[in-house]
Amino acid sequence: MYIGIDLGGTNIAAGLVGDNGTILIKGSVPTMRQRPTEEIIKDMAELAKKLMSEYGTDISEIKAVGIGCPGTINFETGEVVYANNIKMDHYPLAQTFRKYLDLPVKVDNDANCAAMGEYISTGNGVDSFLFVTLGTGVGGGLVLNGKIFRGFNGAAGEVGHMTLVSGGEVCSCGKTGCWEAYASVTALIRQTKAAMEAHPDSLMNKIAKNVGKVSGRTAFEAAKQGDEVGKSVVEQYVRYIADGIVSCENFMQPEIIAIGGGISREGNYLMNPIREYASVKGYNRFMPKSKIITAKLFNDAGIVGAAMIAQGSFA
Amino acid sequence: MYIGIDLGGTNIAAGLVGDNGTILIKGSVPTMRQRPTEEIIKDMAELAKKLMSEYGTDISEIKAVGIGCPGTINFETGEVVYANNIKMDHYPLAQTFRKYLDLPVKVDNDANCAAMGEYISTGNGVDSFLFVTLGTGVGGGLVLNGKIFRGFNGAAGEVGHMTLVSGGEVCSCGKTGCWEAYASVTALIRQTKAAMEAHPDSLMNKIAKNVGKVSGRTAFEAAKQGDEVGKSVVEQYVRYIADGIVSCENFMQPEIIAIGGGISREGNYLMNPIREYASVKGYNRFMPKSKIITAKLFNDAGIVGAAMIAQGSFA
Numbered sequence: 123m124y125i126g127i128d129l130g131g132t133n134i135a136a137g138l139v140g141d142n143g144t145i146l147i148k149g150s151v152p153t154m155r156q157r158p159t160e161e162i163i164k165d166m167a168e169l170a171k172k173l174m175s176e177y178g179t180d181i182s183e184i185k186a187v188g189i190g191c192p193g194t195i196n197f198e199t200g201e202v203v204y205a206n207n208i209k210m211d212h213y214p215l216a217q218t219f220r221k222y223l224d225l226p227v228k229v230d231n232d233a234n235c236a237a238m239g240e241y242i243s244t245g246n247g248v249d250s251f252l253f254v255t256l257g258t259g260v261g262g263g264l265v266l267n268g269k270i271f272r273g274f275n276g277a278a279g280e281v282g283h284m285t286l287v288s289g290g291e292v293c294s295c296g297k298t299g300c301w302e303a304y305a306s307v308t309a310l311i312r313q314t315k316a317a318m319e320a321h322p323d324s325l326m327n328k329i330a331k332n333v334g335k336v337s338g339r340t341a342f343e344a345a346k347q348g349d350e351v352g353k354s355v356v357e358q359y360v361r362y363i364a365d366g367i368v369s370c371e372n373f374m375q376p377e378i379i380a381i382g383g384g385i386s387r388e389g390n391y392l393m394n395p396i397r398e399y400a401s402v403k404g405y406n407r408f409m410p411k412s413k414i415i416t417a418k419l420f421n422d423a424g425i426v427g428a429a430m431i432a433q434g435s436f437a
Numbered sequence: 438m439y440i441g442i443d444l445g446g447t448n449i450a451a452g453l454v455g456d457n458g459t460i461l462i463k464g465s466v467p468t469m470r471q472r473p474t475e476e477i478i479k480d481m482a483e484l485a486k487k488l489m490s491e492y493g494t495d496i497s498e499i500k501a502v503g504i505g506c507p508g509t510i511n512f513e514t515g516e517v518v519y520a521n522n523i524k525m526d527h528y529p530l531a532q533t534f535r536k537y538l539d540l541p542v543k544v545d546n547d548a549n550c551a552a553m554g555e556y557i558s559t560g561n562g563v564d565s566f567l568f569v570t571l572g573t574g575v576g577g578g579l580v581l582n583g584k585i586f587r588g589f590n591g592a593a594g595e596v597g598h599m600t601l602v603s604g605g606e607v608c609s610c611g612k613t614g615c616w617e618a619y620a621s622v623t624a625l626i627r628q629t630k631a632a633m634e635a636h637p638d639s640l641m642n643k644i645a646k647n648v649g650k651v652s653g654r655t656a657f658e659a660a661k662q663g664d665e666v667g668k669s670v671v672e673q674y675v676r677y678i679a680d681g682i683v684s685c686e687n688f689m690q691p692e693i694i695a696i697g698g699g700i701s702r703e704g705n706y707l708m709n710p711i712r713e714y715a716s717v718k719g720y721n722r723f724m725p726k727s728k729i730i731t732a733k734l735f736n737d738a739g740i741v742g743a744a745m746i747a748q749g750s751f752a
Contacts, residue, residue: 194723203723250589273690274565275724283720284684286603288677297683297718304603362603368612369599373688375588403612405598408509408518409590
């Protein structure tokens with residue numbers, strides 16, 4: 123049995139995870155990210171202990187703990203080299219955690235953990251598996267031969283910061299034209315607002331007014347109700363996603379590409395045009411094609427993946 | 438000892454290659470690609486036999502033959518699934534070659550062979566190595582743990598067909614906005630011609646008139662002589678290259694990225710701005726960075742790489 127912890131900017135989520143990747147029990151507490159980091163770490167350990175107690179598990183039954191954390195992680199040492207959302211700079215996360223719960227600990231980037239979770243859940247043991255998450259940003263992780271591919275420095279997998287429009291929109295990373303600046307939910311909201319302003323009579327304006335805000339759903343909802351401007355926003359947004367997916371495919375040809383994040387809940391309304399674009403525009407015309415699927419675990423992916431990365435390191 | 442053969446649209450180049458990747462003797466004959474394919478294959482075998490004879494080598498001393506070929510290759514079977522330049526459609530290249538020279542044969546994509554050749558020459562045994570070639574097109578190959586990464590279907594490594602400008606220039610592959618459509622020499626010539634037309638008094642027009650044509654060197658030469666329009670063409674072209682290099686880096690973080698192809702002969706005039714852009718704009722700010730170097734072997738890369746891929750398969 124393993125413990126998987128997903129340290130997010132809003133909540134700490136954790137679970138006991140069986141050797142096969144099944145969540146046995148899970149729970150969460152608020153991160154309150156402005157407080158001293160060690161208090162957050164202590165709460166992570168307390169949450170883990172609470173779950174063990176609730177499930178009637180002794181510490182001797184837990185083989186290791188995996189922690190998914192945003193930012194740049196030194197996977198070997200368990201140090202958070204840099205994180206922005208929860209302020210950490212060369213912070214010894216693994217070491218600090220063990221002060222409160224003394225078990226073998228592995229820390230990895232949160233997107234890597236989510237990728238591993240989805241791989242365990244939907245990857246069926248394929249040799250190559252790419253997970254892409256479309257949320258506030260665009261993140262991802264690549265699983266080769268059952269292991270996260272980290273590059274030579276541990277920093278690989280930042281698919282959201284591949285250039286999609288050279289010289290285009292400024293990205294939060296400081297570069298221009300990143301995929302994230304076009305295919306994230308943040309980007310979709312920006313695109314929706316621009317279209318609403320240019321077309322005040324679009325149904326999107328009415329929907330946003332009813333709900334009280336513009337969200338990642340506004341354009342999709344209007345499009346589904348037949349609004350032409352909404353349709354064109356969705357069409358262009360889906361094209362941005364598909365163009366980046368095909369970039370990944372042409373470079374790496376993973377057997378499965380799984381798309382997750384909030385937007386993936388749009389299901390086949392989103393996925394079918396992506397699959398169609400990849401089928402027509404992918405460079406490879408003569409060999410089998412990457413299978414493009416919807417991710418399944420949503421918020422549980424980080425818990426499962428962190429636990430399974432710990433398993434891979436200590437088993 | 439191995440034989441490496443690089444089957445190009447213009448020439449067949451071949452060499453005897455030592456176990457350490459050194460070319461012992463090499464030669465070439467014209468491909469004459471319009472003739473029946475089997476005649477081309479026969480000439481490949483004849484060239485190999487001629488080199489063996491000139492070097493005083495008996496067939497028993499050759500462990501295997503590697504052949505680099507443009508197009509989609511089935512690496513397992515030695516079949517050319519599809520090639521456009523030298524017309525082949527499900528053509529049994531390895532099998533046909535063995536009719537004329539009966540040795541173990543491996544066939545791989547020509548860009549993969551060049552990548553392996555450069556890896557052997559400059560990669561120093563690093564875990565992850567990306568080769569990018571800027572020529573008529575933009576090609577590449579990724580070497581992970583000493584082996585070409587092929588993806589699940591053998592078609593990986595097509596970095597030139599990652600999107601750089603979503604919805605941009607139509608690429609020869611049928612998609613729009615490919616890196617190749619902006620960073621190839623073909624693209625540079627298009628960009629140069631457009632700037633010459635817009636600025637008839639640019640030095641580029643004089644240079645092109647003297648040489649008799651616009652080439653990939655026209656803008657670089659004008660820029661080096663201080664021509665402002667030439668400088669801006671080069672600056673934008675280098676940005677396109679750098680933007681794609683950073684995409685590869687952000688995704689895969691290879692320890693070394695080697696840039697080859699004719700344009701790489703511009704040396705540090707080309708490489709330094711690419712390195713500077715990657716240093717400032719690469720997503721990874723806190724861990725060591727990919728080393729960006731100039732490829733070394735040029736036309737010999739395909740011979741060496743094909744031979745070394747054969748070595749890796751049969752050793």
